[in-house]
Amino acid sequence: MTAPARSTQPRRSDATRAAILQAARERFAADGYERATIRAIAADARIDPSMVMRYYGSKEGLFAAAAEFDLRLPDLAVVPPAQLGETLVRHFLSRWEGDETLVALLRSASTNPGAAERMRGIFTDQLTAAVSTFGTDPAMTARRAGLVASQILGLAFTRYIVRLPPMVDVEPDELVAWIGPTLQRYLTGQPEA
Amino acid sequence: MTAPARSTQPRRSDATRAAILQAARERFAADGYERATIRAIAADARIDPSMVMRYYGSKEGLFAAAAEFDLRLPDLAVVPPAQLGETLVRHFLSRWEGDETLVALLRSASTNPGAAERMRGIFTDQLTAAVSTFGTDPAMTARRAGLVASQILGLAFTRYIVRLPPMVDVEPDELVAWIGPTLQRYLTGQPEA
DNA sequence: ACGGTAGGCCAACACCTGTTGACACACAAT
């Protein structure tokens, strides 16, 4: 819509677009998809609600843009096999605290089908791909990835969404000490007899 | 409001009250707090929306009544210490699949502060109490309960809310085989050196 | 200098929400 032209040409509206996106992420993270209103997001970005529509088409479109996310998983093939679990927990903890996009996605996934689908895609594609880089049994890979996702998302859910006191207060290092071995077993271990 | 009288006297409206409550649980479980409308719940229960207000005061009041829940945790003191984890996973799986109240609560906890508080209460009070029945170190009890909650809620979130394919397809017995040892370690083990 | 266009605001639409009050019916006690 916004003209062909050269794509390297910075538009004057890029700042507005970015402001909307940032405000959207904050609101979606704080309130979830349904309670985050376009009017509130526009107010945070100090522009008119109609601008949101012009730039992102609809609320769903805005969310889709705001929920773009890359887990940036490290290459597990170069990690010492005994440190896989610890590495993953540390990575997720820092990824989660540094970017509120994941919280927005997590909060919205409960009630918004599109957000749930996005979440499924991220944790299926990206995590499964990472697990399969060192995995031996391809049939087991999906299951291992699912188990890892369950513990990681449970950690995020109790720590950032529900805010269970014991999970909020605990130091990251201690979380790594407890949850690292769990992921390690999910990734490389076998189920109980 | 509804007269003093004898409390043992069954009211003619008890059936309606129950129908509203059941419809509310289904809607809250399927859609979450915000998207579940009083009109939809009333339609499911085949009554007028205003009846919901009369019997439960407000939407929040209705949710509070519909989200009443008891984990019915077994007495962990009588469970063989080596089977604590397995027992807990089995219990939660059956509790979760047999009663949609927990799903309603879980789905709503992401966006509704009241639901989050309720969830906090359940998993703090009930679970901590159960863990402390056999626990040795009282300072560690809350942390153990929190870790157990993180894995249990992560399991529920990926299996019933986000519906991650690997977690939906897996057999309950296999889930027990994988997750049981995790809870066992959270309950009775020590963190990694 | 000037005309076109991109960026932005305002006001309104159509719809849906929780909630309320007035009214109708049923049934039990008087």
Added chain:
DNA sequence: ATTGTGTGTCAACAGGTGTTGGCCTACCGT
């Protein structure tokens, strides 16, 4: 028969939602 109360319906309110179209203004190429 009449009263009274519990049970239920109907219609409406007031506010908030996503979304739309018209209008103004500033900038940029010519």
